[in-house]
Amino acid sequence: MFDLVWLIPLCPLIGSVINGLLGKKIKNETIIGGIAAGSVFASFMVACGILFQLLSLPAEQRVFEKTIFTWIQSGNFKADIGFLIDPLSAIMLMVVTGIGFLIHLYSIGYMHGEEGFYRYFCYLNLFTFSMLCLVAGNNLLLMFIGWEGVGLCSYLLIGYYFHKKSAGDAGKKAFVMNRVGDFGFLLGLFTLFWYLGGTHNVWTVNFRELAANADLIPAGALVTAVCLFFFIGATGKSAQIPLYTWLPDAMEGPTPVSALIHAATMVTAGVYMIARMNFLYIKSPTALLVIACVGAATALFAATIGTAQNDIKRVLAYSTVSQLGYMFLAMGVGAFGAGVFHLMTHAFFKACLFLGSGSVIHGMHHALHHEHSDADPQDMRNMGGLKSKMPITFITFLLATIAIAGIPGFAGFFSKDEILWQAFANPHHHQANILLWAAGAVAAGLTAFYMFRLVFMTFFGKTRLSDKAFHHLHESPWVITVPLVVLAFLSVVGGYIGVPAVIGHTFGNFPNYFELWLDPVFAYSKHYVEASGAHGVHNVALEWGLMGVSVLIACGGIGLAAALYLINPGFPEKFVAAFPVLHRAVYNKWYVDEIYDFMIVNPCKSLGQFLWRGFDVVVVDGMVNGVAATVRGFSGLFRHVQTGFVHNYAFTMVAGVVLIVGVYLFR
């Protein structure tokens, strides 16, 4: 099975090529969608096979590298097109292909009748291919190819409705901000390569070789720089402060795209990358602290913005930014396993939430269309009472919401609580730990609040649609609801493979399978921390206590949402009236976009204007035009020789002959 790993990325690539080249001729939506979804399903089957084969091996043998061909060879340096299979990449392969397949299936229903149906699936398959290269590549360069490829596909899919200016702008914004991050990634790659090669003559970008040579890299400024450079790349791709503003705007793309790219897979690339490079990060407490602070700040900051948005997808977008903050918080406190676990559970419930919101938007769109209303189908202020009309969407959405809110027993609880405990108990940032935990806990409360606000505004209460439109509202077709049900199921049970140790020990000897599974990947980091003699907090009672506190905070958030949006719906308006400045600031996303425009975008535009008008027009064009003008000036002098009179020519000839003969005779 391992030998077939190359099939995993290849299948979606073939699907993309077929749909891209022939899709316009095929026209039949079933065939196009079938090719796209089928190719991802084939990858999923191979990934399952690989996972089972890994499971059948003893833990220390669960690593396999398959080289397809040598890509670059120069002296001692060699980079392959090759794939690395280990517990970490197996998890990522399962998430990308599994959720990818469900979303492809969903898209067939959601994109039905869209112009450019084949184009959509071509891009979506290309995205899957790039993402699989990113997570399965065995070296940094191949990872970078995937890293850029997903960025490109993200740009193409955000701008899918390119006739809308806002969609085009959002695509550009995402692409440019990602480029800023990618620059950091490249700097990190170059620095690492240059140091290992120049100092130790180890010319490699292969992950396993890098990990094997990790001891050569001393703790200090250099590894901190490398880690922070890579982290800049991660902030761009995974939408962390300061490069997060592109993600909410990316909601201009079709909703399944938001689910696949901007919730479940692409935005987690940064988390995966840090987990993959954990042997570097563990050596730099400074970099870890920066990551933990950025993650905690993002989690809290994005959650506050999420509380005041009215667009259903925007709330989910800020929620995604916030949850990604949790993952980085986990990375920053050295809890790589917990971060990857949250990555997986988040992929389940956030994909479910996005697809559920897509189902709602789909239904709203049709209902409003019947009424010839041009009201916004994504605005929650137009919704309400949808649960009776869309029962499957409602139930699945509710389950995923409970999961993200961190109610015990659901997937989000196990992963989030593990992160919060690690933030409190980790051995890396002694004084900062309590702050990191507090930020995470408050953000958890806010998450519960805004997610239940969303549910109550959308599904509960009296509808704000007209009777006629509400009458036309109906549940989505099976291609849409089946993925919802599957993802909701995973959101409920997905957490049980990674039950935190403290709970597992209380209810019988129930190990944290997920941690054990990933242990070989993070073994180096674990030994490094143990060898350094640092100790985290080990206190079972405290862990239970903090768990209780975070559950209480989450329940408080839910209760507050219920009080404000279910029991006393008039209160939010009164609150807004009482604190207009605060509400306006939150509603306008703390004016971060405006600040960026003022501080960075507009100066860059002015610089561009200057380079255009001042440099390009004057200097570059001036040089080219100057050469032409000089030539023309000289020819203007000489053209007077061409009088057009035959006599002048004849005289010149005679004079020339006389001159030559004269010189010949009298010299």
Next chain:
Amino acid sequence: MLALHNYLIVSAILFAIGTIGVLTRRNAIVMFMCVEMMLNAVNLTFIAFSRYLGNIDGQVFVFFVMTVAAAEAAVGLALMIAFYKNRESIDVEDINIMKL
């Protein structure tokens, strides 16, 4: 038999008349005739030297020059007819459309 220098003097006079004609006259046909005169002045020089040196090469050259002159006359007259049809004139002052 006349001495060589007599032929050369006549030839030089003919050549000078031809040159002055080309430079001063405006009628293209007259200019053309002057050019022919210059060519024939050269021919006379060739013949004179050929006789003086007893070498037949000069006379062979004259045949070439005459052949070229005949071809030139044909082409030149054709050009002038074409020009006359366009401009109703064969004055060289009118041949100036190449001027900027």
